[in-house]
Amino acid sequence: MEKFFVCSCNADDRFAPVSMYLMKNHLEEVKAGMKALAGDAKILYLLPENETVEGLEGEVKYAIKSPTLGNPYAVAQVLEGKLPRPMIADGYVAVYDGMEVNVVKPEAAYAKATGKEDCFVAVNKDGLEGKETEIKQVAAGTKLSDIVAASDAKAVLFGGLKGEFVKPRSLAECVIPEGTSSSSVTVFGKESCIVDTVKKIMAMSWEDSCGKCVLCREGTSQFKQITEEMTCGKAKQTDLDLINDVGELIEVGAYCPFGKNMPRPLLSAIALYQDDFMEHIKKKSCSAGVCYKAEAVYVILPDVCTGCGDCIDECDEDAIIGKSKFIHMIDQDMCEQCGKCVSACEESAIVAVEGKLPKLPKKLTKVGKF
Template sequence: MNDKQQKLTSVAELEKKRQGLNKQRSSDAPMIAVCCGTGCQAYGGKKIADAFKEEIEKHGLGGKVEVKTTGCHGFCERGLLVVIRPQNYFYQRVRLEDVPEIVSETVIGGKPIERLLYESLATGEKIASEEEVPFYKKQVRLVFGDNGYIDPYEIDDYIAVGGYSAFSKVLSGMTPEQVIDEVRKAGLRGRGGGGFPADIKWQSSREAHGEPKYIICNCDEGDPGAFMDRSLMEGNPHAILEGMMIGAYAVGSSIAYIYIRNEYPLAVKNAYRAIQQAKDYGLLGKNILGSGFDLEIKINRGGGAFVCGESTALMASIEGKVGEPRPKYIHTSHKGLYNKPTVLNNVETWANVPLIINKGADWYSKIGTENSKGTKIFSLVGKINHTGLVEVPMGITLREIVYEIGGGIPGDKKFKAVQTGGPSGGCIPENLLDLPVDFDELTNAGSMMGSGAMIVMDEENCMVDIARYFLEFLEDESCGKCVPCREGLRRMREILDDITQGRGEESHLEMLEEMSEVINDGALCGLGQTAPNPVMTTLKYFRDEYKAHIQDKKCPAGVCKSLITYHIIEEKCTGCKLCVNACSYGAIEFMGKKTPVVLHQSECTKCGACKEVCKLKAIEIR
C-alpha cells in the first residue's frame, strides 16, 4: 500500500519509482495469481487468495511467494482460475480444498497437479501451461495481457509492468499533434461499436472553438452477454486512465469523465481507487509531473438505462438531464458535453492508446487488417464450450474464434449462427464462418462489431424467437423519444409474436422488411437505427425458418411453444416413470411397468421437463 506516497514531480521521478519497484520484484519470483474478476469472485476468489496466503505462511514461505489477486483472466467458464508463475501452470475450477495441495505439490514441489489442469476437448490430453491452453493459444492479449499479472488495486503493480511510461513519454517529448498523428498512423478505430477513427475525433475536438474541452470514457456497457469493458475496468483501470490522460493531453482537455454503469460495483470501486492513487502519485491534478499539464478525472455512475451508452444520451445524463439522445448534426467533438468540444471513446479504445504510444504506430498497424488495426476483445457466450473473454487480432475468422478458441459447440450439437455486436447486431450463419472479423466485414454481412459481444447459437435455437427476443429487449430499452423506434419496434415485435405463436401471415415478412428499412433510416439514434439488424439478418439468412413458422405452423428448432407438441416414442419408452414424476401438471400417465407412458396433450404446458429427464431419448418434439 502506498497511501502516503509522495507526489511524483517529474518524469524522471516516475522512472526512478519504476526502477525501484522492479529492483524489489523479479520476474522469476514465484507467484500465485488468483483471478478475482467478478465471475471468479463469485467462486470465492478472495477467500481462496486468503487461504493461499495462510498456507504460504504455514510453510514458512511468507515474503518469498507472492499471492496476487488479479483481474479477470478471461476463461470464465473454467473459474476459478489460478496461475502459478513463473512456470505458468494453469489451474482451472479451483476450489478452496485444492489450496494446500497446490502449495505443497506445485509451489514447493514444482510439479503440476493433473486433476486441475485443462483437458483438451479433442484429445483428452492434459495441458499444463497457460500459453498452450487452446483458449489462450490463438489469442493476442495486448490489452488484456496485464490482467493476469497485476493487482488492479495497486498502482505500483501497473507501474512495475511499464504502466504510465507511455504517458511520461508523451509528457517529456511529444507535442499534442505528434500524439494525434501517432494514433492516426496506428489506425485506431473506436471499440464502442461505430469504429470511428479516434484521431479524427481528437483532431476535430482539438481544433474546435470553446473551453473547456472534455474527455469521456464510456463504460456504460449494456449489451446482453458483453462484459469486456467491465473486465478491463475491473482488472486494469490504470491502463484506461493512462489512455485518457494521453487523450486529454492531445486534445487540450483538463476535465475528464468516466461514465460507468452502477451495476458494475467492482468496476466502480476499482476506478475510484485508481483515480485516488493516480492523484496521490501526482499523475492527476495540477502540473502533472512538472509538465504544466492539468487533468482531473471524475466518475459518473449510470442508472442502468441501456440508451445511456449512446453518446448524446450519455452526455445528457452527465449533465443531470434525462438520458435521451438528440440529433447530432453538429458533432459532439464540437458541441458535446455542456455544448463544449468533447471526445468520447469507449473503455477498450482508451486502453489501446498507451500501447500505441509505447510500441509505436508502425508496430501497432502491423496487427489486423487493412482498415481495422490492432486487436479486439470479444465476449464469447451462448452455446459454446469455452465461455469467456477473448482478445484476438482483427481479421481472425469466426471459425477460429468459435472452434479453436471457443472449443466448439457443446454436446455434439450443430452450429447454427453467431450473433455479433450485441442486441442490435446481426446473426451470421454457418456458411459465413470463414468471414474475417473486422469492422467492415461484419458490417457487410449485415451485422456489426458493436462492443464485441458474440453469442453462439446451435440447432436448438429458433432464429425467429431470437430475433423476437432482441427486439423485445430494445423495445424495452428504447427511450421512446422518436416515433419509428418507440412505435415501430413495438409493432415489429407484435408481428414476431404473431409468427412465433402460429398467427403468422405471408405478408408479415414483407412488412418486417419494410419496417426494418424505415426504422433503420428514420430513427433518431444508433439504438433505433440498428435495432432491426437481428430481424433483417435472420430474414436474410434463415428465411426458411420464418416460412416454416408461417406456412407449416412449425418451429423447426422446437422452441416456439405454440407450434410444438411433445410426443412419447413408444418403441423407446420403458415406462420408467421418470417423466411422470418430473411433470408438475400430471400430463403424463403411468400405464404400468414396461408399458409406454401416455402423454395427454390437453394437460401439457410444453415446459420440456419430461424430455430433460428422459434417459432413453423417448420423448420428441414435433
C-alpha cells in the first residue's frame, strides 16, 4: 500500500505550543526532515485552524487542535471530516484515500534533518495567562532548575495537561526524561490559588477529551465538576478520596496517553498541597483570595424603576419579570450576570450590587407603591 506522511501540528499540549514555533522559526529544517522521512511518499501538513505558514510544499489541511492528533487513525478521521478519535490497537494501520497514514510531529522532522535530539521546552512564566511563553531547546537530563528560576513561586506544573505539579524547592530533582521531544514548565506565582488552578486545568482536559471512551469522558467531566465545587464551598472531604479512586481507574483504563495521564495534575496537586484543598473544603475559604469572592448580582432599584418594560427584551435568559407600570424584578436563579440589561434602562434603575442587597419587592408591585 502507498504511504502518506502527515506532519501534524495539531497535537500540542496547550501548555507547549512547540509545533507552530518550529513551523514559524525552523521551517526549512522541518521541510527537509519531512522529505527525508517520507521519501517518495505524499506529504500533507495538518495545521490548526486560523494558522498560516508561508512556503509549505505539499498539501495543507486545517483541523481543530486535539491531543489525539498524533495518532494516525485520529488524523485519518479528521481528514475525513470526523471527530479526532484515536485507535491504538497493536498493528492497526490507518488508511486515508487508499494510503497508509503515517503521522510525524514537527519535532521529529526537525530532529531527522538536524540530527539533534533536543527537547523543546515551553517555559510559561505567568501561569495560565500564557502571555509570556519562551521556547527553550535543552538536552535530556537537564534539571528543571536550570530551565526556570521559580524560587518565589507557589507551584510549578511540569508537562502540561498530562504533567505533574512540583514544589519549587524540588525543581533540581526533576529532569527532562530521555526521548522527550517537547514539554513545558509552567510557573504559578505566590498569589495563585492551587485549587482554582486545577479547576481551570480540569476544565481544559474536559474540553480536550475526544469523548471516545467512558472513563476519560466521564472522568474529565467529574473532575471538572468537583473542582468547581471546591472553589465555591460545595465540595466534601470524601470528594478527595473519590478523585484518588477514579484517578487510579482512569490511569489504568483510559484508552490513549492523553486520558491515562490527564488525572496527574489533579492527583499531584492534592498530594503536594493538601492544606490548600482542606482549607477550601473544610473552612470554605481561600487564603489566596481567589475563590469565594462575593459575586456582584444585578438588581432593579424599586424606587427608580418606572415600569416602562424596555429591559425585558434585552434579557436572553428571560430573567426579568414585569408588566407595564409595575416595578420590574430580576429572577436571580435565571440571571446569568451578563449585564446587558443595564444599558437598556434609561432610568439607570438596573445596577450591579456586591454584598448586602437593597430591599427588593418579592412580588409584582405597582410603581410608587413599594
